[in-house]
Amino acid sequence: MRIAFVSGNRERLPDAVIPLGILWLAASLPDRHENTVVDLCFEDDPFSALRDQLDDFQPDVVALGMRNIQRADYGGTTDTIAYYAELVTTILATTSAPLVLGGSGFSVMPAELMHELRPDYGIAGEAESGFPALIDVLENGKGFENIGNLHRFVGGVLVSSPPTQNFLDMDRLPFPDRSLADPRYYTEYGIEALQTKRGCPLRCEYCTYPIIEGRVGRTRAPSVVVDELESILASQPDLKHVFIVDSVFNLPKTHAKNVCREMIERGVSIPWTCYANPLGFDVEIAELMAAAGCAGMEVGADSGSDRMLETLSKGFTTKQIRSLNAIARDAGIPDCHTFLSARRARPWMTYCARSSSSSISTPSARS
Numbered sequence: 001m002r003i004a005f006v007s008g009n010r011e012r013l014p015d016a017v018i019p020l021g022i023l024w025l026a027a028s029l030p031d032r033h034e035n036t037v038v039d040l041c042f043e044d045d046p047f048s049a050l051r052d053q054l055d056d057f058q059p060d061v062v063a064l065g066m067r068n069i070q071r072a073d074y075g076g077t078t079d080t081i082a083y084y085a086e087l088v089t090t091i092l093a094t095t096s097a098p099l100v101l102g103g104s105g106f107s108v109m110p111a112e113l114m115h116e117l118r119p120d121y122g123i124a125g126e127a128e129s130g131f132p133a134l135i136d137v138l139e140n141g142k143g144f145e146n147i148g149n150l151h152r153f154v155g156g157v158l159v160s161s162p163p164t165q166n167f168l169d170m171d172r173l174p175f176p177d178r179s180l181a182d183p184r185y186y187t188e189y190g191i192e193a194l195q196t197k198r199g200c201p202l203r204c205e206y207c208t209y210p211i212i213e214g215r216v217g218r219t220r221a222p223s224v225v226v227d228e229l230e231s232i233l234a235s236q237p238d239l240k241h242v243f244i245v246d247s248v249f250n251l252p253k254t255h256a257k258n259v260c261r262e263m264i265e266r267g268v269s270i271p272w273t274c275y276a277n278p279l280g281f282d283v284e285i286a287e288l289m290a291a292a293g294c295a296g297m298e299v300g301a302d303s304g305s306d307r308m309l310e311t312l313s314k315g316f317t318t319k320q321i322r323s324l325n326a327i328a329r330d331a332g333i334p335d336c337h338t339f340l341s342a343r344r345a346r347p348w349m350t351y352c353a354r355s356s357s358s359s360i361s362t363p364s365a366r367s
Contacts, residue, residue, distance in 0.1 A: 001135060003029065004059035004097075005180075006050065007039045008087050009067040016041050018185045020193045020245065021103060021127075022065045023176035028128040029135065037180040040087075047090050054094045061138060062097050063131065064088070064119070066105035080105075081116060088117045098138060102127050107212045114151045114158055122151035125212065126168050126198070170198065170220040175228050178235070190240030192232055194272075196225045196259055200247040202277070203313045204300070209247040219255045222262040229268055241295070242272040249274035249297070250285050260288035271295035276335070278320035286331035294333050299324065301337040312340075 005026055007019035019039065026035045038053045040046040054062070064087060070080050091099055101119040110124040123130045130147050137143045144150060148164030185191065197219040200209040233239060250256045276297040289297075301321045303309050309317060321337070328335040 001060040001139065002034045002057060003036075003061045003063060003135070004054060004057050005035065005037045006062060006064045006087070006091070007037060007041065007067075008046075008064060008084055010041050010043075010046065011068065012041065012189075015189050015191045015243075016185055017189075017191060017193050017243065018178070018181045019065055019067070020176055020195065021067075022063075023178055023180055024173065025063070025102075025127055025131055026180055027174040027177040029132050033135065035177070035180065037182075039182045042182065042184050047086060050087065050090050051094050054091065059095060059097045061100065061135065062091050062095060063100045063102065064091065065103040066101060066113070067103055069105040069108055069113075081113075085117055088119060100131070100134065102131070104208075104212045108208050110149075110151050111158060111160060114153075118153075120152065123147075124149040124151065125163060125214070128168055128173055130164070167199070167214060167216055167218055170218050171224050175231060178232070186236050186238040190238050192236065192239055192242045193245050194225070194229060194232070194242050195245050196220055196222075196249065197246055197255065202248070202251075202279075202315060204302075204315075205312045207247075213247070217252065219252070222255070222258045225259050226262045226266055226268060229263070229270070230266070233268070233270060239270065242270050244272060244274040247275060248277040250276050250281055250289075251279060253280040253282070253285055257285055257288050260285075260292040260294075263292040264288070269293060273297060275300070276324070278316040278324040281320075281324045281327060283327055283331075286327045286333060290331045290333055296334040296336060297328070299335055299337045302340050304339070308340075 003026075005019075005022045007022050009019065019037070022037060026037070029035065036053075036057050036059075038050060038057075040049060043049040064084075066084055068080060088099065088101075098121065099119040101113065101117060101122040102124070106113050106122060107124040110122050114122050121134060123134065130149060133143070133147045134150065137147065144152065145161060148161055150161045152159055197217060198213040199215060199217040200207070200213060201215050201217055202210075229242065232242070270293055272293055273296045274294065276299050278299065278301070299321070302312055302314060304318055306317050325335055325337075
């Protein structure tokens with residue numbers, strides 16, 4: 001079958017980041033299928049580009065990835081959902097191929113988005129096994145009920161299968177198919193994305209990571225992580241930076257330390273950044289991160305009030321935030337802290353500690 005993966009994300013603040021989920025999904029399909037990626041990130045007119053590329057490829061299935069349900073300025077969901085609604089309308093008007101919706105944004109509220117956007121199918125959560133299974137079902141016409149987290153309309157009624165309880169073995173997944181990535185991610189931004197694990201057992205009150213990836217933490221072997229990193233470096237001469245997209249890199253800290261040790265042992269040399277958490281952040285992890293090339297980390301500190309941190313179920317205190325800052329400073333790692341704000345005009349603010357200077361900036365959108 002001919003499968004067109006559409007990456008709808010157009011966010012380039014602070015950087016344009018490859019659609020890692022789509023590339024991982026494409027790599028998980030059997031070789032008998034022909035894949036293409038319609039990436040709308042750099043298009044001046046995304047709807048015309050979408051029509052033209054679908055007309056040219058003539059897909060049998062279209063898979064639309066929805067990365068976020070709001071922009072990086074956290075200004076609400078209305079504009080983003082309206083944009084995806086227009087993408088869906090464009091796809092359905094261009095091709096009769098079944099439309100499958102997925103991605104991290106879709107996984108946050110799949111039932112609501114199925115009703116709002118009306119695709120033929122939707123897959124929430126990890127799709128590296130569910131999407132190939134759906135393609136098989138579309139080929140033979142039966143077996144929908146065996147696909148976990150599948151959403152579809154039957155007689156106009158939304159039918160949703162329960163999530164699978166069998167999480168993916170991260171070490172058995174193929175590397176994302178970066179041959180399908182738009183070269184401008186590398187030539188214009190020089191940034192890559194790397195994932196060392198999925199799932200987050202933390203209980204932060206507002207966070208969607210456990211919804212998207214589950215609460216069961218599943219790590220990749222450090223050797224596999226660095227194998228992928230070395231393959232990226234070998235194939236991308238324009239690469240300047242890697243962002244580790246784990247919800248929190250330094251937890252569990254044994255895994256994070258071993259990833260750093262593997263990078264150090266192999267002599268991998270590329271600046272990288274990550275999300276970090278004050279929990280479990282000690283001198284050893286900071287020194288290992290610095291030695292492995294860590295150029296900075298983003299910390300969801302959220303508040304300078306212990307009472308508010310407890311309300312948000314953060315699991316750490318302001319003392320631990322200050323401890324992380326001091327340890328990171330001694331190790332020479334800039335730490336950028338995001339704080340919740342009650343101001344409507346700027347619901348998030350960021351304090352960036354960069355050795356002896358600080359600044360206010362907008363939050364990252366690299367997940």
